[in-house]
Amino acid sequence: MLDSASKTFFHLIARSQTLKKLASRYGMRKPSSFARRFIAGETVAEAIEAARAVEARGMSVTLDLLGESVTSLAKADAATRDYVAVVEAMIASGIGRNISLKLTQLGLDLDRVTTLDNFRRILEPATTHGFFVRIDMENSPYTEVTLDVFETLWGLGYRNLGVVLQSALHRTEADLTRVLALGARVRLVKGAYKEPASVAYQRKADVDAAYLRLMEALLRSDTFPALATHDPEIIDRAKSFVAHEGIAKDRFEFQMLYGVRRDLQASLVAEGYGVRVYIPFGGQWFPYFMRRLGERPANVSFVLRSLLREN
Numbered sequence: 610m611l612d613s614a615s616k617t618f619f620h621l622i623a624r625s626q627t628l629k630k631l632a633s634r635y636g637m638r639k640p641s642s643f644a645r646r647f648i649a650g651e652t653v654a655e656a657i658e659a660a661r662a663v664e665a666r667g668m669s670v671t672l673d674l675l676g677e678s679v680t681s682l683a684k685a686d687a688a689t690r691d692y693v694a695v696v697e698a699m700i701a702s703g704i705g706r707n708i709s710l711k712l713t714q715l716g717l718d719l720d721r722v723t724t725l726d727n728f729r730r731i732l733e734p735a736t737t738h739g740f741f742v743r744i745d746m747e748n749s750p751y752t753e754v755t756l757d758v759f760e761t762l763w764g765l766g767y768r769n770l771g772v773v774l775q776s777a778l779h780r781t782e783a784d785l786t787r788v789l790a791l792g793a794r795v796r797l798v799k800g801a802y803k804e805p806a807s808v809a810y811q812r813k814a815d816v817d818a819a820y821l822r823l824m825e826a827l828l829r830s831d832t833f834p835a836l837a838t839h840d841p842e843i844i845d846r847a848k849s850f851v852a853h854e855g856i857a858k859d860r861f862e863f864q865m866l867y868g869v870r871r872d873l874q875a876s877l878v879a880e881g882y883g884v885r886v887y888i889p890f891g892g893q894w895f896p897y898f899m900r901r902l903g904e905r906p907a908n909v910s911f912v913l914r915s916l917l918r919e920n
């Protein structure tokens with residue numbers, strides 16, 4: 610994980626409009642353009658093509674139509690309609706039925722009731738057609754409300770629904786107990802956002818230690834957890850833990866991001882573990898892309914080299 614200072618730096622430049630314009634112009638232009646390493650494309654057809662390639666390598670997929678922090682209800686409505694179209698396209702394509710989405714994409718900053726309605730407009734067809742729907746976790750001001758929305762939907766009877774918990778946050782241990790009391794499925798991540806010391810561990814060692822504690826509780830819960838990390842040490846610890854506890858390989862899955870540690874994805878599949886790849890796509894890719902750069906500054910030189918090639 611990146612140290613705190615550079616994470617802050619990338620979160621700041623993620624807000625730069627000039628950079629956003631530059632990146633948008635060059636990032637996806639050609640198959641070799643730099644953003645395509647992490648983002649499958651701008652259209653659902655490109656995402657489906659990427660998903661087929663991932664599935665052909667023995668992995669499963671979840672598709673994420675990128676978008677977050679919409680600033681009007683009209684935009685939230687448009688994002689909802691786009692998501693319903695994604696669900697329809699996925700059904701028609703025959704790829705795995707699994708999507709991930711963010712509540713601020715559906716209007717959470719504007720109106721909670723509308724957000725719930727929008728979510729149900731997506732959940733209805735998704736549920737009818739056997740999809741699993743994962744609510745991504747955004748930064749800490751949204752943790753409580755995200756869990757609330759999730760619990761409301763769970764209370765309405767939706768069971769094809771899961772959440773994400775971040776080991777970086779102090780509150781997560783309690784949140785895990787809360788979510789496991791429902792028997793719901795959790796994706797465990799370290800956390801992609803720059804968070805203050807009042808709510809989150811600042812040292813990688815502490816975030817990792819918390820991850821291991823939460824991971825063990827999740828694996829014991831037998832709720833088909835998703836261990837979403839590219840961290841080889843944590844993955845090794847997960848493998849020894851399940852072997853020691855006699856937990857079968859089909860009782861959980863690893864999840865990784867499109868374009869990150871493809872070597873590790875392949876070796877886990879070869880060892881018989883389930884691996885799901887998170888495939889982001891769509892026009893609103895800039896904030897997602899900047900978070901990926903922030904996690905690994907080595908990626909920046911890769912982007913700069915690609916930019917030089919573009920011109």
Ligand SMILES: Cc1cc2nc3c(=O)[nH]c(=O)nc-3n(C[C@H](O)[C@H](O)[C@H](O)COP(=O)(O)OP(=O)(O)OC[C@H]3O[C@@H](n4cnc5c(N)ncnc54)[C@H](O)[C@@H]3O)c2cc1C
Pocket residue numbers: 610611744745746747773775798799800801802837838839840841864865866869870886887900901902904905908
């Ligand atoms: C499937 C999936 C879904 C996610 N959903 C959410 C979510 O809903 N909310 C949220 O806050 N976060 C989410 N994340 C992001 C997560 O919180 C971390 O920011 C991200 O996974 C990097 O942490 P890491 O566990 O891989 O470990 P790190 O300690 O950051 O990295 C371990 C190693 O992984 C490799 N690596 C990590 N990131 C990169 C990268 N960008 N490029 C190249 N190599 C890399 C490097 O080899 C690094 O040494 C998700 C991650 C995954 C895999």
